Amino acid sequence: MAPQLAHELRSATVVLWSPVGIAISAVVVAAAIFLLQKPHYPSFVNLPGPKPSHLLWGSSLEVIKGVVGGKHTEWFERYGKNVRYTAFCTTQALITSDLTLINHVLKNGYDFAKPRVPARVLNNLLGKGLITAEGAVHRRQRRVLNPAFGPAQIKNLMPEFWNKAYVLDEVWGALIASGGKAQGTDGLKIETLRWFNRFALDVLGTAGMNVELGSMRNVDNELARAYKAMATQDPQITPWIMIEMMFPILRWIPTKRQTVMRTNLAIAKKNSARLLRDKKAAIAKEAAAPAASDADERDLLSLLVRANTSPDVPADQRLTDAEVLAQVGTFLVAGHETTSTTLAFLLERLALNPDVQDKLYAELAAVPDDRPTYDQLSALPYLENCVREVLRLDSPVIAISRVPVEDATLPVGNPVPGRDGKLVDSIQLRKGTQIFMAISHVNASTDLWGPDANKFNPDRHDAGPADKVPGVYGNILSFYGGVRNCIGYRFAVTEMKAAIFVLVRHYRFETLPSQPKMRRRWLFVQRPAVEGEDDVGPQMPLMVRLRHEQ
Structure with missing residues (x-):
């Protein structure tokens, strides 16, 4: 039997x-x-939108296929700024580029949470940190973390940004000296995204944890190796990945992607736990004998541990070790992926717009100091405009998803005719209905930026958009806004400026003679790829030439 x-x-x-x-x-x-499912409110049901193209998937397959964000743009042009569509398993969702509605959601951030499925995926990846925390937990974590990300703290990290930018400069110079000269040229094809991944990881090693990861110099570091392995995974969202996210048990099927992610996440968590133990011990020793301590650690983890043990923070408001470890994971994953991708997109934009590159070079070359201060770097207007413009057009995160924690009524900017012809002047949503806020579409809105909104033009930021955007930085939504804005935006912007300052002064960037067709791939972060080279993974190959103007 x-x-x-x-x-x-x-x-x-x-x-x-x-x-x-x-x-x-x-x-x-x-x-x-x-x-x-409970019946939806009439105002939501009445919103215009596409018919589902698939019984099970609804319109989801249309969204993940083709150009990243392309289907969103098509829907907005056809139906207006607020669109109802059918998602996976017949669920109804709202996709919006309505600034009034988006501002309401961001301003009332604790009334709107991450949807259950992406929240669970991010929690598995990062732990219960700032990105995944909700409500009172998020408020408590943010209160402890805020001091580590203020302007004064970022100023103190400038030496780390400069050190790593010049390591990257040195490595690229050596590659060109060997590879370029062997071909009788002053330039070389360089896969810039791979190097920016290493640069951003090394910056987060020293500025984030006071640890030399050495990934740009190919030092064999277990933590760096783990994050590099995860960064090379295919970022394209697929039907199987969507099913995995809906049904967590499927993550245990040993696909290549899941095996790589699970193995390297375990390595990363083990190393992060060791770093936290060492950091707490060092700070406790310093507190016991401050006169004997010569510690001058300005990294984010040290600042976080000190802030968390400060007598100003009540015991019941402090972060647990698990929460601190989750912040480390957030620094490393969210911090290095988004920064490296943005830097690669900016070099591509400069290569495609040589007039912009020349103007930027002229501004940077006029700076007498090789390592300007934070204030001096922040005072370079065209560099600021270039960073804003690439974040506007090439935001690493193309959308924010939220769900109301209770039934909610959302304001709209302009009433639109519903499916029955009646005007929809507000939208009532059931608790848990997904709101998909299209960052990339708002950033490139012709209503805000004029008819040339899709053109890369840094000068447009001198005047700004036609209407105020509820973002924390630069009248764009790339770093979000409201109570859940990106806490590390100053860190990211300053790090990117330091890298661009060094590289544009020393190199000229061009598209490759072979003119590969570039495309975008998207999961949580959009990344560049070459058409027809899916097996290679994310990449941004460019011709990098030594400047002779130096």
């Missing part, structure tokens, strides 16, 4: 994990979700 039962269980397991079994399970779950 027992052998027969075991055989039946094995057979059932094989069927369950087969593609047919998974498909049947998905359909059953979809039917259950459909039957359990």
Whole structure:
């Protein structure tokens, strides 16, 4: 009897994990979700939008296929700034580029939470840190973290930004000296995204944790190796990834991607825990004998541990070790992916717009100091405009998803005709209805930036947009806004400026003679890729030439 039962269980397991079994399970779950949904409010049902193109997927497959953000733009042009569409398993969602509505959601940030599925995925990746925390927990974490990210603290980190920028400069110079001269030229094809990943990781090593990761110099560091392995995973969202996110048990199927992520996340967490133990011990020793201590650690982790143990912070408001470790994961994952991608996109924009590159070079070359202060770097207007413009057009995060924690009424900027012809002047949503705020579309809105909004033009930031954007930086939404704005935006902007300052003064950037077709790939962060080279993964190859004007 027992052998027969075991055989039946094995057979059932094989069927369950087969593609047919998974498909049947998905359909059953979809039917259950459909039957359990509460009726939506008429104002939401009345919103215009596309008909679902698939029984199970709704319109989701249209969104993830083709140009990143392309389907969103098509819908906005056809239906207006507030669109209702059918997502996975018949669920109804709102996608919006309405500034009035977006401002309301951002300003009342604690009334709107991350949707359950992406929140769970991010929690598995980062832990219960600032990105995944909600409500009172987020407020408490933010209160402890804020002191580490103020202007004074970023000023103190300038030496780390400059040190790493000049390491990257040295490495690229050596590559050109060997590879370029061997070909009888002063330039070389360099895959810039890979190097920016290493640069950003090394910056976060020293500025974030006071640890030399050495990834730009190919030092064999276990933590750096783990994050480099995760960064090379295909960032393209696929139907299978969407199913994995909906059904967490599927993450245990040993696909190549899951195996790489699980193995290297474990390595990263182990190393982060060791770093935290060492940091706490060093700070405790310093507190016990301050006169004997010569510690001058200005890294983010040291500042965080000190702030967390400050007598000004009540015991019940302090972060647990698990929460501190989650912040380390957030620094490393969210901090280095977004920065490296933005830097790669900026070099591409400069290569495609040589007049912009020349103007930027002229401004940077006129600075007499090789390592200007934070205030001097911040006072360079065209550099500031270039950073704002690449973040406007190439925001690493193209959208923010939120759900109301209770039934909510959302204001709209301009009433629009609904499906029945009546004007929709506000939208009532059920608790848990997904709101998809299209950052990239708002950033490139012709209503805000005029008919040439899709053109890379740093000068446009001298005048600013036609209407105020509720973002924390530069009249764009790339760093969000409201109570959940990106706490590290000053760190990221300053780090990027330091890298561009050094590289543009020393090199000229051009597109490759082969003119590869570039495309965008998107999961949580959009990254560049070459058409037809999916096996290579994310990349931004450019021709990098030594400047002779130096």
